Amino acid sequence: MTIPLRDRIGEVVLELEDISLAFGGVKALTDISFDVREHEIRAIIGPNGAGKSSMLNVINGVYTPQHGSITFAGERFNKMNPRRAAEMGVARTFQNLALFKGMSVLDNMMSGRNLRMTSGIFAQALRLGSAEREELKHREFVENLIDFLEIQAHRKTPVGRLPYGLQKRVDLGRALAMEPRLLLLDEPMAGMNIEEKQDMSRFILDVNDEFGTTIVLIEHDMGVVMDISDRVVVLDYGKKIGDGTPEQVRQNEAVISAYLGVAH
Amino acid sequence: MGFFLETLFGGLMTGMLYSLIGLGFVLIFKASGVFNFAQGAMVLVAALSMARFAVWIPQWLGFNNLILANILAFMVSAVLMFMMAWCVERLVLRHLVNQEATALLMATLGIAYFLEGLGQLAFGASVYTINVGMPKEPAFILESMFEGGVLLNLEDLTAAVIAALLVASLALFFQVTATGRALRAVADDHQAAQSVGIPLNRIWVIVWTVAGVVALVAGIIWGSKFGVQFTLATATLRALPVVILGGLTSVPGAIIGGLIIGVGEKVSEVYIGPLVGGGIEIWFAYVLALVFLLFRPQGLFGEKIIDRV
Amino acid sequence: MFYRENGQFKTSYRSDQQIFPVRQDRIFIFAVLLLAFVLVPLLASDYFIKALLIPFLILSLAAIGLNILVGYCGQISLGTGAFMAVGAYAAWNIGVRFPQTPLIVEILLGGFFATLVGVLFGIPSLRIRGLYLAVATLAAQFFVDWAFLRIPFFTNYSPSGNVSVPALSVFGIALQEAIPKYLFVLSFVVIFALLAKNLVRGAIGRQWMAIRDMDVAASVIGIRPMYAKLTAFAVSSFIVGVAGALWGFLHLGSWEPLAFDLNRSFQLLFMVIIGGLGSILGSFFGAAFIVLIPVALNHVPGWFGLPLAIDTAAHIEHMIFGALIVFFLIAEPHGLAKLWTIGKEKLRIWPFPH
Numbered sequence: 001m002t003i004p005l006r007d008r009i010g011e012v013v014l015e016l017e018d019i020s021l022a023f024g025g026v027k028a029l030t031d032i033s034f035d036v037r038e039h040e041i042r043a044i045i046g047p048n049g050a051g052k053s054s055m056l057n058v059i060n061g062v063y064t065p066q067h068g069s070i071t072f073a074g075e076r077f078n079k080m081n082p083r084r085a086a087e088m089g090v091a092r093t094f095q096n097l098a099l100f101k102g103m104s105v106l107d108n109m110m111s112g113r114n115l116r117m118t119s120g121i122f123a124q125a126l127r128l129g130s131a132e133r134e135e136l137k138h139r140e141f142v143e144n145l146i147d148f149l150e151i152q153a154h155r156k157t158p159v160g161r162l163p164y165g166l167q168k169r170v171d172l173g174r175a176l177a178m179e180p181r182l183l184l185l186d187e188p189m190a191g192m193n194i195e196e197k198q199d200m201s202r203f204i205l206d207v208n209d210e211f212g213t214t215i216v217l218i219e220h221d222m223g224v225v226m227d228i229s230d231r232v233v234v235l236d237y238g239k240k241i242g243d244g245t246p247e248q249v250r251q252n253e254a255v256i257s258a259y260l261g262v263a264h
Numbered sequence: 265m266g267f268f269l270e271t272l273f274g275g276l277m278t279g280m281l282y283s284l285i286g287l288g289f290v291l292i293f294k295a296s297g298v299f300n301f302a303q304g305a306m307v308l309v310a311a312l313s314m315a316r317f318a319v320w321i322p323q324w325l326g327f328n329n330l331i332l333a334n335i336l337a338f339m340v341s342a343v344l345m346f347m348m349a350w351c352v353e354r355l356v357l358r359h360l361v362n363q364e365a366t367a368l369l370m371a372t373l374g375i376a377y378f379l380e381g382l383g384q385l386a387f388g389a390s391v392y393t394i395n396v397g398m399p400k401e402p403a404f405i406l407e408s409m410f411e412g413g414v415l416l417n418l419e420d421l422t423a424a425v426i427a428a429l430l431v432a433s434l435a436l437f438f439q440v441t442a443t444g445r446a447l448r449a450v451a452d453d454h455q456a457a458q459s460v461g462i463p464l465n466r467i468w469v470i471v472w473t474v475a476g477v478v479a480l481v482a483g484i485i486w487g488s489k490f491g492v493q494f495t496l497a498t499a500t501l502r503a504l505p506v507v508i509l510g511g512l513t514s515v516p517g518a519i520i521g522g523l524i525i526g527v528g529e530k531v532s533e534v535y536i537g538p539l540v541g542g543g544i545e546i547w548f549a550y551v552l553a554l555v556f557l558l559f560r561p562q563g564l565f566g567e568k569i570i571d572r573v
Numbered sequence: 574m575f576y577r578e579n580g581q582f583k584t585s586y587r588s589d590q591q592i593f594p595v596r597q598d599r600i601f602i603f604a605v606l607l608l609a610f611v612l613v614p615l616l617a618s619d620y621f622i623k624a625l626l627i628p629f630l631i632l633s634l635a636a637i638g639l640n641i642l643v644g645y646c647g648q649i650s651l652g653t654g655a656f657m658a659v660g661a662y663a664a665w666n667i668g669v670r671f672p673q674t675p676l677i678v679e680i681l682l683g684g685f686f687a688t689l690v691g692v693l694f695g696i697p698s699l700r701i702r703g704l705y706l707a708v709a710t711l712a713a714q715f716f717v718d719w720a721f722l723r724i725p726f727f728t729n730y731s732p733s734g735n736v737s738v739p740a741l742s743v744f745g746i747a748l749q750e751a752i753p754k755y756l757f758v759l760s761f762v763v764i765f766a767l768l769a770k771n772l773v774r775g776a777i778g779r780q781w782m783a784i785r786d787m788d789v790a791a792s793v794i795g796i797r798p799m800y801a802k803l804t805a806f807a808v809s810s811f812i813v814g815v816a817g818a819l820w821g822f823l824h825l826g827s828w829e830p831l832a833f834d835l836n837r838s839f840q841l842l843f844m845v846i847i848g849g850l851g852s853i854l855g856s857f858f859g860a861a862f863i864v865l866i867p868v869a870l871n872h873v874p875g876w877f878g879l880p881l882a883i884d885t886a887a888h889i890e891h892m893i894f895g896a897l898i899v900f901f902l903i904a905e906p907h908g909l910a911k912l913w914t915i916g917k918e919k920l921r922i923w924p925f926p927h
Contacts, residue, residue: 060793086795098790100783102851110776111783115795117776121804124775125768132587135775139586178794299704359903365703366649370846371902373839378895381888389884501711501835508708541723550712557705558697 009230010038013214014059014182019068021054021238028054029065029238036182041208041215043225045249046235047258052218053095055235056184059216060085060092073181087115091180093171095187095218101160105151105170106142108159112177113138142177149173149203165196169203176207183207185217189224197221201228226250234258270415271530277420279526280427281489284482285503286510286518287431288475293512294438295447295471297454298357298368302376304500306348306476309383311483311492313341315392334396338480345476346469348379353468361454361464380497389494394487398422423485427519430481434474435515447471451513505553511566520564525549576920592770609759619751627755629864630762631819636844636856637769638812643842644850645773646805647785648698652710653813653841655717658833660687660814661821662727665736669729676743680761680818687814688807690717695806699799714835721830737827754823761819765812770853772808781805782851843894847901849910858909866890 014036021029029051036042044052057063059070061080070077072088091112100108117138119131146152149169154162159170168188175183188204189197205228207213219225225232226246234242234249236258242249249255285303292300300306317337322328352375360368399418438444449457450467458464486496503522510521529545537544562568576597583589593599613626639653664683667674674682694713698706721727728736741748748754772778780801783791788798821828840863848859870886870893881889905911 062793082793083795083797086793092793094790098787098793100786100790102786103779103782107779107782111779111791111796112794114776114780119776121772121777121808124777125772127771127775131775135590136586139590143586174794356899356903363902363906366647367902367906369649369704369707370842371899373842374895374898374902376895377839377891377898381891381893381895385885385888385892389888504708504711508705541725543719543723547712547715547719550708550715554697554709554712557701557709561701561705 009040012036013038013073014216015071016059017069017071019055019058019065019070021051021058021063021065027238029058029235032068032235032238032240034233034240034243036214036216037231038214039208039212040230041204041217041228043229043232044216044218044235045220045222045225045232046241049237050235051238052235053186054238056092056186056216056218059182060090060184086178089178089181090184091175091178091182092184093168093175093186093188095190097167097171099159099167099171099174102158104156104158105162105173106139106146106155108170109142109145109173109177110138112174113142115178142173145173145176148176148206165192168192168200172200172203176211176213179211180213183213183215185215185219187218187220189219189221197224204228271534272527273416274420275527275530276523277417277424277526278530279506279523280420280424280519281482281486281522282503282506282526283519283522284423284427284430284478284485285500286506286522287427287434287515288478288482289503289507290510290512290515290518291434291475291478292471293507294451294515296357296468297365297451298372299365299512300475301369301372301500302352302379303475303479303503304497305376305379305383306345306479307483307486307500308492308494308497309348309379309387309483310341310345310476310480311394311487311496312383312387312392313344314338314480314484315394315487315492316387317341318394319392330395331397338484341480342477345480346473349469349472349476352472353465357468358465376497376500380494384494392487392492394484394492396484396488398485398488419489423489426481426485430478431515431519434478438515443470502549505549507563508553509556509563511563513567514563514565517563517565525552528552576917576923578921590774592774606763609763610756614752614756622751622755625864625868627751627758627824628820629860630755630758631816631824632841632844632864633857633860634762634765634819635813635816635841636848636860637766637853638809638816639841640845640848640850640852640856641769641773641781641812642805642809643845644852644855645778645785646781646802646809648695648802648805649703649707650710650809651707651835651838651842652694652712652714652717654833654835654837655714656687656691656810656813657817657820657837658717658721658830659690659810660684660817661828661833662721662736663687663814664818665738665821666727666729668738676741676748676822680815680822683818684811684815687817688811691806691810691814692803695803695810698802698806711835714838718830718834735827735829736821738822741822748823758819758823761815765815766853769808769812773853777801777804785851843898846898847908849908850906852907852910854913855908855910858913862909863894866893 012035016035017033019029019032020027032055044055046052054063058065061082061084064079070080072090100111103111117134119128119134123131146155149172151166151169151173154166159167162170172185172188185204189200192200201224204215204217208215217229229246231244232242232246232249233240234252234255241254241258242252244252285307288303288306289300292298292303314337317340318333321336321340322333327333356371356375360371399422401418403416403418405416438448446457446462446467447470449460449462450464454464483492483496490496506521506525507518508521509524510517510519529548532548533542533545556563576595578595581594581596583594588594593602613622617626635653635657639650642648642650660683662683663686664679667679667682690713694710697709701709722734725731728734743757746753748757773781780791780796783794783796784798784801784805791801792798817833821832825832844859844863845856846859847862848857849855867886867890870881870890874881901908
């Protein structure tokens with residue numbers, strides 16, 4: 001980190017209180033509370049099945065918790081849906097990629113600009129000056145993102161044809177195109193080799209640096225987590241067992257036993 | 265009141281005929297997750313085959329016994345349905361295993377068109393008769409309660425009984441036999457079924473053959489009643505609302521759905537039709553199905569459709 | 574060798590975003606338009622224009638409309654014939670009740686009424702998809718079939734159920750002969766194809782394709798599925814309705830509901846599948862294909878000394894359509910349009926093999 005913590009990180013932008021989520025009889029999350037501060041990189045870690053993806057899904061409204069509330073940007077919600085989350089500036093990537101396979105890289109990322117496009121249907125049909133100018137303006141923004149993510153050569157390729165690592169970059173690009181205030185990354189490094197992980201880590205740090213985006217990410221690679229996160233939340237069996245800086249969490253006994261098992 | 269009963273019975277009988285076709289849909293959908301738009305075309309080809317072979321076989325082999333001709337024609341037609349099933353699995357289904365439902369639907373539409381053309385090319389396009397000894401005279405029942413009695417169509421009644429027997433045996437087959445269990449496994453999850461060693465391709469051939477034989481029985485009954493002609497293929501369309509109502513995965517649902525649609529069509533035509541210009545039969549079933557789709561897409565007895573995120 | 578993009582550098586996003594960014598494509602399209610607008614009227618026979626070109630053009634337009642719904646937005650529809658019928662009958666009713674209405678306005682209003690009906694029957698798409706949506710569109714087809722047959726108001730109480738249009742004219746030019754009719758239809762089709770192309774390459778087109786590809790992910794980036802689906806139904810029905818009005822007014826002259834029945838719906842769906850789902854150009858290919866097959870079947874066997882009887886030809890037609898649908902779905906789901914693109918790719922590197 002180049003800038004001292006206290007200078008960069010701002011006020012609390014997301015607060016989760018007593019979130020409980022159950023599917024039928026299965027309790028995915030139990031009484032989870034933590035907060036996320038503006039401009040920070042917050043990691044959520046935990047063994048498999050701990051409820052990390054469910055947590056992310058609750059934040060952006062894909063799942064509705066039975067209990068608890070979410071406070072985002074000062075407003076308190078009991079119910080959220082993905083579209084409203086998007087409108088409020090929450091973007092996310094998916095573990096299994098949710099790219100629009102039939103469209104090119106450029107079109108996928110342009111679709112991320114959808115919320116900011118205002119031309120009506122008739123203007124688009126006639127390709128009136130205003131529609132054309134708007135299209136070009138957003139094209140320019142997306143092209144800057146394409147430069148940032150170094151995928152210029154592939155802009156017209158249908159995403160279904162790209163290798164996995166590049167698809168993950170496009171997924172990130174589409175989320176960034178939304179100019180989000182809060183970016184949720186669901187295992188952005190999954191399935192990558194060391195080089196690809198280094199690239200992705202660099203992108204995440206750059207996004208946080210240049211755009212100031214608050215980032216919440218789920219990640220399994222401890223090295224990455226310790227390197228790039230400001231603070232970490234640890235989940236296990238749907239409960240929070242650790243919360244603090246990477247250093248604090250590394251020494252937390254409950255976390256150690258969750259990952260490594262209790263010594264016999 | 266007597267007239268209402270007649271309408272009711274007429275509707276129930278027609279409903280049974282629809283259910284027979286619907287049964288074929290349910291079988292294939294249950295076992296392969298494919299909606300078979302070609303079911304009506306299969307009924308047509310089966311009926312054509314039955315009608316023509318019942319005439320050709322005595323000619324070729326030089327005998328005159330109607331019962332023997334019908335039996336031989338039935339056997340030949342059943343083999344034909346098996347061959348059709350095998351070809352469909354080999355040439356079409358195998359290659360579309362991983363495609364989404366819409367593509368498979370359109371593929372069966374293509375198969376339907378192909379079969380309609382082939383059937384008429386091979387067997388001829390005139391109207392043919394099927395004579396399997398169905399009773400043709402009407403009966404009058406409840407003569408003591410209503411003057412003149414209530415008209416009951418014996419042919420339809422026989423058809424209803426045959427259909428009921430067919431459904432009962434199929435339902436039993438699905439629940440009790442090992443093959444039936446395998447079919448249900450395949451319908452649930454293709455990959456999982458394969459991983460426990462169930463041969464997908466063979467199962468599909470079996471299912472389509474059974475559906476083909478059901479189509480044959482339906483074709484014989486419909487053909488005996490209405491004559492065998494091209495319009496039989498549009499039977500698919502009459503039977504679609506039936507399986508939507510009953511639930512695409514439910515064999516008894518096909519029967520209940522058929523009865524509801526049959527009665528609903530007749531009753532609405534007789535009592536509401538004159539108010540709006542008549543002829544509402546062509547859309548009544550569909551609009552009813554549409555209403556169901558908006559509030560209960562899985563029908564009365566089908567499994568809830570879960571959309572995976 | 575000829576189809577190289579060498580030297581064609583794009584220095585602005587605007588030039589990169591043109592409909593035909595490659596110069597050879599622009600020349601090609603210009604040549605096609607020249608052929609269509611100038612050479613055909615000079616050289617083609619009346620029969621060719623009336624029996625082949627005009628139906629081809631109008632059906633292409635309808636196929637473009639259907640392609641927007643099925644190919645770009647992924648919503649299946651088996652009721653296209655019904656929307657054509659609404660366009661035709663609505664335009665006719667306006668002409669009968671308000672005879673001073675100009676022809677173009679009549680046709681566009683026909684499209685407008687088709688839009689209303691289309692959006693209405695599109696509402697189920699918000700809750701159901703796939704086969705179930707197909708059933709809902711079939712309900713539309715059968716209901717509309719019945720309405721135009723049995724509700725006398727729509728046919729202005731005509732005893733035969735048949736309706737016909739009077740002599741047509743636009744801007745004072747009579748539309749009786751083949752050539753004026755052809756140029757009128759051609760202009761409509763070219764303009765609408767351009768409008769459709771603008772829509773599918775713009776923001777709304779991306780929304781449609783997002784819904785088609787993964788509607789759950791679409792809502793996560795802020796797309797409203799309701800808006801996207803209903804606009805797809807609306808735009809599609811409008812174009813199909815206009816095509817219906819053109820079909821009734823300029824091709825048939827007089828018609829009954831059977832002209833727009835389920836067979837028409839299937840025919841259009843086949844055009845879209847064979848031509849290429851999600852391609853404006855593909856809609857033209859598909860329409861040309863479907864229009865040409867019956868003609869070929871009627872004439873080609875004769876050249877080989879084996880003329881086919883009419884009904885035999887009809888059966889073989891059924892078989893060919895069915896087989897082709899299955900073939901394209903298995904081998905090339907993006908239809909003839911994809912084959913065209915592959916052909917151009919090969920042409921780029923010709924005479925080298927790769």
